[in-house]
Structures are given as C-alpha cells and as structure tokens.
Amino acid sequence: MTTLASYRDHLAEIGKLTSAAALLGWDLQTHMPPKAAPYRAQVQGKLARMAFELSTDDALGAYLAELRKDASLTLLEKASVRVNGKAYDRARSVPAAFVEERQIAQSESQGAWVEARRTNDFSLFQPHLEKMVGYARQLADYYGYEEHPYDALLEDFEPGLTCRQLRSIIEPLKEGLVPFLRQLLTKGTPPDASVLAGDYDPDELRRLARHALDIIGYDFAAGALDDVAHPFTSTIGPNDVRVTNRYPTESPLPSLFGALHEGGHALYNQAFTEELYALNLAGGASNGIHESQSRMIENQVGRSRAFWKYFRDVLAEHFPKFATVSPEALYRACNVVAPSFIRVEADEVTYNFHIMLRFEIEAGLMEGSIAVADLPNRWNQAMKDYLGIVPPTDSAGVLQDVHWSFGYMGYFPSYMLGNLYAAQMLPAIRRSLPTLDASLERGDLKPLVGWLRENVHCHGAAYEPDELIQRISGEPLNPEHFVRYVREKYSDVYAL
Amino acid sequence: MTTLASYRDHLAEIGKLTSAAALLGWDLQTHMPPKAAPYRAQVQGKLARMAFELSTDDALGAYLAELRKDASLTLLEKASVRVNGKAYDRARSVPAAFVEERQIAQSESQGAWVEARRTNDFSLFQPHLEKMVGYARQLADYYGYEEHPYDALLEDFEPGLTCRQLRSIIEPLKEGLVPFLRQLLTKGTPPDASVLAGDYDPDELRRLARHALDIIGYDFAAGALDDVAHPFTSTIGPNDVRVTNRYPTESPLPSLFGALHEGGHALYNQAFTEELYALNLAGGASNGIHESQSRMIENQVGRSRAFWKYFRDVLAEHFPKFATVSPEALYRACNVVAPSFIRVEADEVTYNFHIMLRFEIEAGLMEGSIAVADLPNRWNQAMKDYLGIVPPTDSAGVLQDVHWSFGYMGYFPSYMLGNLYAAQMLPAIRRSLPTLDASLERGDLKPLVGWLRENVHCHGAAYEPDELIQRISGEPLNPEHFVRYVREKYSDVYAL
Numbered sequence: 001m002t003t004l005a006s007y008r009d010h011l012a013e014i015g016k017l018t019s020a021a022a023l024l025g026w027d028l029q030t031h032m033p034p035k036a037a038p039y040r041a042q043v044q045g046k047l048a049r050m051a052f053e054l055s056t057d058d059a060l061g062a063y064l065a066e067l068r069k070d071a072s073l074t075l076l077e078k079a080s081v082r083v084n085g086k087a088y089d090r091a092r093s094v095p096a097a098f099v100e101e102r103q104i105a106q107s108e109s110q111g112a113w114v115e116a117r118r119t120n121d122f123s124l125f126q127p128h129l130e131k132m133v134g135y136a137r138q139l140a141d142y143y144g145y146e147e148h149p150y151d152a153l154l155e156d157f158e159p160g161l162t163c164r165q166l167r168s169i170i171e172p173l174k175e176g177l178v179p180f181l182r183q184l185l186t187k188g189t190p191p192d193a194s195v196l197a198g199d200y201d202p203d204e205l206r207r208l209a210r211h212a213l214d215i216i217g218y219d220f221a222a223g224a225l226d227d228v229a230h231p232f233t234s235t236i237g238p239n240d241v242r243v244t245n246r247y248p249t250e251s252p253l254p255s256l257f258g259a260l261h262e263g264g265h266a267l268y269n270q271a272f273t274e275e276l277y278a279l280n281l282a283g284g285a286s287n288g289i290h291e292s293q294s295r296m297i298e299n300q301v302g303r304s305r306a307f308w309k310y311f312r313d314v315l316a317e318h319f320p321k322f323a324t325v326s327p328e329a330l331y332r333a334c335n336v337v338a339p340s341f342i343r344v345e346a347d348e349v350t351y352n353f354h355i356m357l358r359f360e361i362e363a364g365l366m367e368g369s370i371a372v373a374d375l376p377n378r379w380n381q382a383m384k385d386y387l388g389i390v391p392p393t394d395s396a397g398v399l400q401d402v403h404w405s406f407g408y409m410g411y412f413p414s415y416m417l418g419n420l421y422a423a424q425m426l427p428a429i430r431r432s433l434p435t436l437d438a439s440l441e442r443g444d445l446k447p448l449v450g451w452l453r454e455n456v457h458c459h460g461a462a463y464e465p466d467e468l469i470q471r472i473s474g475e476p477l478n479p480e481h482f483v484r485y486v487r488e489k490y491s492d493v494y495a496l
Numbered sequence: 497m498t499t500l501a502s503y504r505d506h507l508a509e510i511g512k513l514t515s516a517a518a519l520l521g522w523d524l525q526t527h528m529p530p531k532a533a534p535y536r537a538q539v540q541g542k543l544a545r546m547a548f549e550l551s552t553d554d555a556l557g558a559y560l561a562e563l564r565k566d567a568s569l570t571l572l573e574k575a576s577v578r579v580n581g582k583a584y585d586r587a588r589s590v591p592a593a594f595v596e597e598r599q600i601a602q603s604e605s606q607g608a609w610v611e612a613r614r615t616n617d618f619s620l621f622q623p624h625l626e627k628m629v630g631y632a633r634q635l636a637d638y639y640g641y642e643e644h645p646y647d648a649l650l651e652d653f654e655p656g657l658t659c660r661q662l663r664s665i666i667e668p669l670k671e672g673l674v675p676f677l678r679q680l681l682t683k684g685t686p687p688d689a690s691v692l693a694g695d696y697d698p699d700e701l702r703r704l705a706r707h708a709l710d711i712i713g714y715d716f717a718a719g720a721l722d723d724v725a726h727p728f729t730s731t732i733g734p735n736d737v738r739v740t741n742r743y744p745t746e747s748p749l750p751s752l753f754g755a756l757h758e759g760g761h762a763l764y765n766q767a768f769t770e771e772l773y774a775l776n777l778a779g780g781a782s783n784g785i786h787e788s789q790s791r792m793i794e795n796q797v798g799r800s801r802a803f804w805k806y807f808r809d810v811l812a813e814h815f816p817k818f819a820t821v822s823p824e825a826l827y828r829a830c831n832v833v834a835p836s837f838i839r840v841e842a843d844e845v846t847y848n849f850h851i852m853l854r855f856e857i858e859a860g861l862m863e864g865s866i867a868v869a870d871l872p873n874r875w876n877q878a879m880k881d882y883l884g885i886v887p888p889t890d891s892a893g894v895l896q897d898v899h900w901s902f903g904y905m906g907y908f909p910s911y912m913l914g915n916l917y918a919a920q921m922l923p924a925i926r927r928s929l930p931t932l933d934a935s936l937e938r939g940d941l942k943p944l945v946g947w948l949r950e951n952v953h954c955h956g957a958a959y960e961p962d963e964l965i966q967r968i969s970g971e972p973l974n975p976e977h978f979v980r981y982v983r984e985k986y987s988d989v990y991a992l
Binding site: 013017019020023027031032033034035036038040042046047219220221222223226237238239240242 | 509512513516520528529530531534535536538716717719720722732735736
C-alpha cells in the first residue's frame with residue numbers, strides 16, 4: 001500500500017471513532033435519560049482516548065513526515081497533510097500526564113463554576129479559575145509561540161491569528177461602534193417590538209423552525225431537528241448533520257433565529273464532500289468562519305428587510321395574528337438594539353462589546369497583567385465603559401459563560417470574528433449576486449447558499465481563514481465592513 | 497493487579513464499546529437521517545470489530561482459564577466466568593474468514609429477501625437461503641454438538657436447550673391446543689371488538705403509551721420512548737434502557753400492547769445491578785425468559801380482566817368515548833382469537849402454532865430432511881394443518897419474517913418459550929401474591945414487578961433458563977401450564 005493510501009486509511013479509522021463519539025455527545029444533550037450520565041462519561045472517555053491514541057500514534061507521524069515531502073499530492077491532499085500535521089505536532093507536544101491532570105481539574109472547576117453561578121459567589125470559582133489559567137499558560141508553553149502566549153491558544157480556533165492582529169482589529173471596531181451606539185440610544189427612535197409579545201405554542205414554534213430550515217435549504221434527509229436546552233449543531237458524519245433548538249414561548253423570535261443560526265452552521269457542514277471527509281478536512285476553515293455562516297443566515301438574511309417581505313406570510317401561516325402586521329414592522333421589531341448583561345442574548349450592535357471585554361481579560365490573564373481576583377471589577381468596569389450598564393450580580397456578569405470553567409481561552413473572539421467575516425463577505429456576495437435582495441424577497445435562498453457553497457463551504461478546512469477571506473473579498477480581515485454594515489442598517493432602522 | 501481485577505477491567509472495556517455500538521444501533525432506527533445509512537454501517541462495523549477482538553483475545557482466554565480454577569469467587573463471579581467463558585470458546589471456535597464470508601453473504605441474502613417479499617417471488621430468495629442454511633450447518637459444526645446440529649444454534653438463544661427437548665415440549669402443546677382452537681372457533685362466541693374501531697390521533701396514542709409505561713413502573717429517568725417502524729427495546733448501558741413503539745391509528749390496541757410488551761422487556765433490563773453489568777451478566781437468562789417478561793406484562797397483565805377494571809378509565813382519559821364502554825367489554829375485545837397469516841399479529845392461542853411450523857422447518861433444514869425448494873409447500877401445508885388457513889401469497893407466508901434472510905436458525909422458538917415460561921411463572925406468582933388481581937384492579941403493579949425483580953430480573957444471565965424456571969416453579973419447563981392458562985381463560989371469554 002502507498003503511504004498516501006495508508007494515511008487515508010488511518011484517517012478513516014479516526015473518522016469512524018469520531019463519528020461514534022459525536023453521536024454519544026449529541027445523544028447526551030438530546031435523548032439520553034438523566035440517570036445514564038455517569039456511565040455515558042465513561043463511554044465517551046474511552047472513545048476519546050482511542051481517537052486520541054490513533055491521532056497521535058507513531059505510524060501517523062511517519063506517514064505525515066513522508067507526505068510532507070511528496071510533490072505529487074493534490075491541493076486538497078496537501079491541505080490535509082498541513083492541517084492534520086499541525087494538529088498532530090500540537091497533540092504530541094503535550095505530555096499525556098498533563099492532559100490527564102488538567103482533565104480532572106477541569107471537571108472539578110466546572111462543578112465549582114456551576115455552584116458559584118448558582119450562589120452568585122465568585123470566590124468559590126476563583127481558585128479553580130486560577131488553576132485553569134495556570135494550565136492554559138502551561139499549554140501555551142507546550143505548543144510554543146513567538147510573541148504572546150495567547151497566540152498559541154488562538155491557533156485552535158482561528159489558525160494563524162495572533163493577539164496583536166486581534167488588537168489591531170478591535171481598536172477601529174471600538175472607535176466605530178462606541179460613539180454610534182451612544183448616538184443610537186440617545187437620538188434614535190427604537191422600533192416597536194410589542195407586536196411580538198404573546199404566549200406561543202411550542203409545537204407550532206417547532207413547526208415554524210422546521211419551515212424556516214426548509215426555506216434555507218437544510219436537508220432533513222441528511223439531518224434532524226431535536227430539542228435541547230442550549231442549541232448546537234452536531235456533525236455525526238457524512239450526510240448526518242443535526243441541528244437542535246429550544247422554544248421559549250414568550251416570543252417567536254428566539255426559536256426562529258435559533259433555527260436560522262444553527263441552520264447556517266449546518267448548511268456549511270452538509271456541503272462537505274466525501275473527499276473532505278476522507279482527508280479529515282470536513283470542518284470549517286476556523287471557528288470564526290463557521291460562525292460567519294450562522295450569522296449570515298441569522299442576521300444578514302433573517303434580520304433583513306428583504307427576507308421579511310417574504311417571511312411575514314410564513315410566520316402568519318403558523319401564527320395568523322401576524323397576517324395584519326406589515327413586513328416592515330416585523331423587520332424593525334427584530335432589530336431592536338439594547339445593551340444587556342448576557343452575551344448570548346445580545347443584538348448585532350452590542351454583541352461585539354461582550355467579546356472585546358472577554359478578550360481583553362483573557363489576554364491580560366495569559367500575560368499576567370490581570371489577576372483572577374480582580375475579574376469581577378474588571379468585568380463590571382468594562383460593561384460600564386462599553387455598554388453603560390453594570391450587572392446586578394456576578395452570575396449575570398463574569399460568571400455567565402461556561403468557557404472559562406474549562407480553561408478555554410481564545411474561544412470567545414471567534415464569535416466576534418464571525419460577525420466581521422459575514423459583514424465582509426456580504427459586499428462580495430452582492431457584487432456576484434446583484435439581485436440578492438430580490439431573491440430573498442421571494443424566499444429563494446438558492447443563489448446565496450449556492451454562492452456560499454462554492455466560495456466557502458466546499459473548501460472545508462483546506463484554507464486558513466485569512467487566505468479564505470482574502471480570496472473572497474480581495475483583502476484581509478477588515479472591521480470597517482462590519483462598522484459600515486451596522487451604521488447603515490441601524491441608522492435606517494433607528495431613523496437617525 | 498489480580499486476575500479477577502484484570503478480568504473485570506477487560507469486561508468493562510468491552511462493555512463501553514458495546515454501549516457505543518448499542519447507541520449507534522438504536523439511533524439507526526429512531527433518529528438517523530436516511531442518507532446517513534452507508535457511513536453508519538462502516539462505523540458500526542468498526543465498533544463491532546473492536547468489540548469482537550476484545551471478546552476473543554488471548555488475554556481474556558488466559559484470565560478465564562485461571563478463574564475457572566479459582567474457588568474463592570462469588571456466585572455471580574462464577575456465573576460470569578461460566579457464561580463469558582462459553583461465549584469466548586464459541587467465538588474462538590469460528591474462523592474469522594468464515595465470519596467475514598458469511599457476513600457478506602448475509603447482506604446479499606437480506607437484499608434478495610426484501611426483493612423476493614416485495615415481488616412475492618420465493619425463487620429469488622431460494623439460492624440465498626440455501627447458502628444461509630449451509631452456513632448455519634457449518635457454524636453448528638464449528639460450535640460442536642452431541643445429538644442434533646440445531647442444538648449448537650439453540651445455545652445462542654436458549655442456553656442448554658436441545659432439539660429433542662423442544663420436540664417433547666411441542667407434542668403435548670399441539671395435543672392440548674389443536675382441538676381446543678377448533679372448539680373455540682366452531683362452538684365459541686367471539687367477543688365483539690367493534691367498539692375499538694375508529695381513527696385515533698397518533699399523538700394521543702403516544703401519550704397513552706407513555707401513561708401505560710408509567711403505570712407498569714418503567715423508569716423514564718433511565719429510559720426513553722421513541723417512534724419506530726418495528727418496535728424493540730434497546731439497552732444502551734446502565735440506567736439507559738430505551739423502548740420504542742409505533743402508532744397505527746385504526747385501533748388503540750396495537751400501540752398499547754406494543755408499549756406494554758416492550759415495557760416488559762425494559763423492566764427486566766432496568767433492574768440489572770452494577771455488579772451484573774461489571775460481570776457482563778446484564779442480559780436475560782435467555783431469549784425465552786426475556787420474552788416471558790414482555791408477555792407477562794402484555795398478556796398476563798394487559799389482557800387480563802383485573803387490569804381492565806382499572807385501565808378502562810385510563811383509556812377513557814385519553815379517548816373519552818370509552819367512558820361508556822364497560823371494562824368487561826374491553827377485556828373481551830382485546831382477547832379475540834382468530835387464525836391469521838402473520839406471526840407478529842397473532843393472538844395468545846394461535847401464536848405458538850406460528851412458531852411450531854417454523855421450528856419444524858428449521859430442524860428439518862438443519863438435519864437435511866427438508867429441502868429449501870420445498871419450503872413454500874411445507875409452510876402452506878402446516879398453516880392448513882394448524883390454523884386451517886392457507887396464505888394467499890408467499891409474502892404473507894414463508895417470506896414474512898426477516899430472520900432466515902440472515903440465516904438465523906433457532907431464534908423463533910424463544911418467542912414460544914416466552915409464552916410457556918410466563919404461563920408457568922403465573923401460578924408461582926399467585927401463590928406468593930394471593931391478592932395479585934386486587935392489586936391489578938387498582939392499577940398497582942408494584943407487587944408483581946417486585947416479585948419479578950426479586951425472582952427473575954435481579955439474576956441477569958447468572959442462571960440458565962432451566963435452572964431459573966426450576967427455582968421459580970419447582971419443576972422444569974412444562975407446557976401444561978400454558979395449555980391450562982389458555983383453556984381456562986378462553987373458555988370463559990368464548991363462553992364454552
């Protein structure tokens with residue numbers, strides 16, 4: 001067998017274990033009965049261990065070493081060797097004993113965070129978070145970095161991005177958004193969202209979500225829609241990309257936008273070819289690029305004036321009272337801007353501020369310029385500076401997200417980058433599809449999704465995010481696109 | 497580490513793979529999108545292969561050899577060594593090449609059977625079935641047997657049972673049932689089941705099924721109820737035993753009895769202790785004993801006069817029209833006896849005939865006294881002899897069941913044995929619980945299920961079925977109990 005064939009076989013074996021592990025994870029949150037949790041953790045642990053062993057074994061290293069010198073590979077094969085080679089080197093650089101020790105500490109830390117959030121007592125979590133930061137620094141040392149330890153961690157989520165670049169993106173973003181938000185809130189006329197109030201039947205909301213997924217082109221024959229507490233999209237394997245959703249009954253919007261958001265992720269993954277799976281490139285270019293696809297469908301489509309010209313009637317099919325509400329009123333009602341404490345509930349304009357403050361804290365923790373003990377103060381000060389509000393409790397502030405309880409540093413920026421990438425793609429899309437709005441007004445997403453498939457989805461993880469956005473837009477990541485998008489849209493909505 | 501500890505560790509590793517495989521299998525039939533099927537087969541194949549390798553490796557053989565000599569083991573540990581040792585020896589006796597060749601042939605045979613049944617053309621299936629019978633004989637040779645090749649295959653489903661014993665059970669069963677069925681059909685007064693006709697809302701049927709499962713004590717916090725085409729119960733692991741059901745809308749009975757049947761299986765598996773799981777004894781004593789538990793809940797409870805005194809009101813809660821139907825009328829309506837072509841739709845009296853004719857054919861195929869080509873004739877003749885009816889097509893006759901398409905011989909008798917075991921347990925239960933009927937009339941199954949837990953469930957696979965039924969009833973398997981049960985019950989229902 002050739003080295004390339006052995007390499008492909010090896011990836012296929014990893015892929016099957018990963019698929020089984022993905023199903024276990026999906027089931028855990030959708031259908032698994034509560035009492036099954038302790039044993040499920042053991043089964044997941046075993047599959048993760050087996051997949052890790054296969055992903056770090058000497059044979060794979062030998063294949064990679066040889067294939068790195070092989071000039072006859074296809075472009076995709078080369079990308080596979082690059083991406084999987086980097087992951088291999090990183091995984092091998094971390095001692096198994098460290099991984100194990102950290103896992104145990106993560107589990108304890110997670111428990112402490114749950115309790116701290118429940119009782120609104122940061123001090124319960126503080127010693128654990130200190131430990132987690134220590135592990136994150138240690139991990140960065142194992143991985144290695146040139147300038148900032150944060151760079152080593154960012155690599156997992158945004159390959160190639162550095163702390164310095166992030167800062168250079170955030171500065172103009174702040175400059176563009178802080179005064180605009182102030183203007184919006186003091187001089188703008190907020191839309192009337194009262195028409196959305198009500199008590200909605202969750203079964204009908206579920207049918208509406210399904211309808212919306214149909215409209216965007218989500219393939220139910222290669223997917224499923226299930227109920228969960230915290231929505232996510234899970235790729236079990238080729239032709240098996242499942243979305244999940246929740247159905248708060250006080251408004252039709254959370255479940256509708258939840259479905260569009262997860263549907264956006266799912267369209268990406270449903271487009272992966274067999275060859276991408278075979279080469280273990282069946283993932284997004286980065287977390288940020290992945291998030292750009294969910295935001296594109298949720299915001300650039302779902303919160304657009306054009307789409308509501310079509311979607312008002314769809315909504316009214318499920319909830320007849322909306323037949324007498326104008327598309328324009330609904331468009332405006334789902335574009336209310338309001339500073340709030342909780343990141344996951346934030347609107348398009350305020351969302352990025354939630355990320356900036358997290359990034360600044362993370363970078364400071366990693367370089368040692370911020371102490372964990374000082375986090376609640378830092379947090380509240382930043383909330384005041386950016387959004388003009390101070391959380392009433394730490395549970396609604398520094399303790400709100402799960403990420404730090406596992407010591408995941410470098411994850412949050414992806415959410416912001418998703419907004420920026422999506423806003424930067426949009427002008428390129430409009431150049432290619434000058435009649436985009438007209439098609440959205442007919443509820444026809446085929447042109448848009450076709451474009452995304454051709455320019456984003458079909459590449460899987462073959463390009464790094466900076467290369468991909470350069471190919472698409474002709475320039476590197478540039479936050480001005482997002483600032484312009486937000487200013488234009490919300491100046492109109494708020495009649496500035 | 498002691499040998500015993502190593503042995504337990506080894507079983508735990510097998511258990512985790514088995515659990516992941518069980519989830520893949522459950523998902524395949526409940527939630528998996530259709531396009532995912534080809535890849536799912538690969539993932540299942542990998543997990544099955546890994547589990548098989550662990551189950552047959554030399555280390556396990558060495559542990560078993562040593563533990564067989566260890567007098568200090570607990571009773572359960574001894575049973576574990578016996579049961580797992582037997583499975584180990586059998587698995588090791590079959591060459592891997594044979595297993596692989598047979599698997600490929602099974603897959604082709606299954607496809608041919610689907611096509612043959614669809615087109616009602618036995619000749620399409622015949623050459624494949626001939627192959628399957630050949631493999632089954634070869635398998636019996638690998639396993640070894642003393643008297644009849646069928647014995648070697650029965651061992652997988654009813655440990656310790658032989659073809660000769662089965663024949664000695666079937667003879668008196670025939671003698672007791674054939675004339676009684678004739679009498680019932682010619683001289684009896686059939687119950688009026690017309691009250692059940694209607695068009696029932698599947699969502700309400702699902703709620704009724706859930707209600708029925710609550711009543712029998714199925715633990716939803718350690719299980720789930722999902723929709724499928726062909727109901728089954730799946731044990732994913734400790735505290736995770738899931739039932740499935742289907743909801744035909746023309747009568748409330750199929751889904752109700754489906755839920756009670758699968759619920760009976762599930763009560764068995766939900767009772768397995770951690771120690772049974774740890775020793776790989778978390779299974780039924782045999783397929784027949786397992787079936788006895790589903791029949792017990794479906795028939796001895798669900799089709800009893802006492803239960804309907806309580807359950808009429810439950811049914812009327814979901815379908816108000818039944819509030820005016822007497823419990824007695826409902827009891828009678830769900831005990832109609834009628835010869836029919838399809839095994840899975842058969843009633844308590846005719847069911848066993850469907851099994852007898854399959855057993856006689858299987859035994860004949862294994863010993864070579866019956867040719868595959870002659871099966872349609874044999875089948876139709878037996879249907880005429882036993883039930884007085886001849887299937888209009890082979891699809892409604894010899895082609896109706898999936899089992900033979902995989903070459904599974906020796907499986908069918910378990911269904912019949914389940915009926916016999918349940919009928920034999922009932923008098924013992926009544927001796928222990930003289931007020932059984934009174935508790936059923938209150939919808940209180942705790943005494944019955946408690947008894948089953950204590951006398952059947954808690955032992956898992958530690959006893960062979962003959963030992964278990966002897967412990968419970970004081971005698972070996974005796975078909976007279978079933979004959980008496982059927983004669984008494986149906987003489988009354990049919991006013992003979």
